[in-house]
Amino acid sequence: MSKAGQKILNALQEFSAVLESGEPLENHFTVRTYAMPVEPAEYDGPAVRAVRERYSMSQGVFARFLCVSSATIQSWEQGRRVPSPIARRLLDEMAASPEHFRARFAQLTAPRETQALLSSTSERNKKPGRSAKKARVRVN
Numbered sequence: 001m002s003k004a005g006q007k008i009l010n011a012l013q014e015f016s017a018v019l020e021s022g023e024p025l026e027n028h029f030t031v032r033t034y035a036m037p038v039e040p041a042e043y044d045g046p047a048v049r050a051v052r053e054r055y056s057m058s059q060g061v062f063a064r065f066l067c068v069s070s071a072t073i074q075s076w077e078q079g080r081r082v083p084s085p086i087a088r089r090l091l092d093e094m095a096a097s098p099e100h101f102r103a104r105f106a107q108l109t110a111p112r113e114t115q116a117l118l119s120s121t122s123e124r125n126k127k128p129g130r131s132a133k134k135a136r137v138r139v140n
Contacts, residue, residue, distance in 0.1 A: 040088035045079040051091050052077075054098060055105060066090065 001009070018028045025031050043051075052062045052073070059073040066073075066087060075081040083091060094101050 037092075040085055040092050043076070043083050043088055043091055045077045048073070048076045048083065048091065051094050055094070055101065 014028075018025060041047075052059070055062075057065070059077070060070045063070045063073045068087070072081070076083050
């Protein structure tokens with residue numbers, strides 16, 4: 001058996017022994033519990049626009065940040081379409097954590113020298129053939 005296979009088998013045996021002992025799992029393992037809403041909030045046109053305007057972004061910049069087209073943002077804001085669940089989850093996070101996102105946007109709008117320093121470690125992790133695109137963001 002491989003080393004990885006043996007490691008998995010040992011961990012399962014340890015887990016089984018703790019279950020059989022009746023002791024709380026927390027005494028032997030790291031146990032984390034997360035409370036999260038099952039579904040992200042619903043966003044109609046005015047709600048999407050309110051999140052975008054909270055960060056003083058144009059539809060184009062907001063679209064680039066969310067990795068969707070400007071036409072998609074327009075259709076959300078005009079009520080012709082609704083954001084996908086993953087987009088709604090991100091909108092929830094943006095609405096709940098404005099300090100975090102303002103700081104993040106400030107990093108993205110830093111002068112080129114600062115951006116080079118901030119992204120030097122991420123350049124090593126990039127996939128070949130992908131180039132970064134820049135968009136202007138105004139942060140209040």
